[in-house]
Amino acid sequence: MRRLLLLAPLLLFVTGCGLMQNSEDEAADAAREVAQKAGERLYSQRPRTAEEVGRSASGLDGVEVLKLAGTSTHDGDGVDVVVRTSGTAYDARFDLDRITVVRCFSIRVSPRSEWREEPSGVDCPEGPPLTFAPAPEPPRLPYEQLRVKLPRVPANGRADEAEVRRALAALDMDPAIRTEVKAEGDQVGVLLSVKGNGFDAQDCLLARVGPGATEVWSPSRIQRMPGEGGCSTANALHPMPPPH
Secondary structure (H helix, E strand, O other): OHHHHHHHHHHHHHHHHHHHHHHHHHHHHHHHHHHHHHHHHHOOOOOOEHHHHHHHHHOOOOOEEEEEEOOEOOOOOOEEEEEEEEEEEEEHHHOOEEEEEEEEEEEEEOOOOOOOOOOEEEOOOOOOOOOOOOOOOOOOOOHHHHHHHOOOEOOOOOOOHHHHHHHHHOOOOOOOOEEEEEEEOOEEEEEEEOOOOOOOOOOEEEEEEEEOEEEEEOOOOOOOOOOOOOOOHHHHHOOOOOOO
16 A cells, blocks of 8 residues: 555656646647648749748748748759747646647748648757848739820721830830730730739730720739730730630
């Protein structure tokens, strides 16, 4: 009996340590889950620079970016991002006291990365989290100015390509805005666009100058997706039907 009484505190201590360890493991698993979800959000086949990846990661809830390696997702092994996350669990021994741990993980962002790839645990680098300047805003396409400046053609007339080009030149647009003009029959089609990333909907304006009507519009988002041909002078001259 005496031996059992002596063993009781030891058993309680061992059991308590087990609970503490399990709670800490649960908190660490929660921190890893945050990092894994960050990897899922960063997963994409779209080419991006290391700075773009870091900026995206730093905007995710519960994620701090501590280190970047690589130049772009499509160069070499891609971009490695070291992130710091935290996880919380509850220790039932102490009236549901919270246990919070901080962990660091390496996330690889590359076309060869696997979906839901588990991040690798790493030592946390010293120093504060990295900061990133806001992404530059693309120039706004001049819808109203374009609508006002483009010539009007009489119902029995014919659009003049040179006149349309002069009207576009008078807009003094940002050099990042690409301009295309195409004449066909008695009409002239116009495309104003900014460079897309090849994956998301492109920003563009279309215009058609013809007898009795000058129209300016932006195609639907579906038509502006890569491969859909919405941002083209062909769509300006022969508008696609709206998507169903």
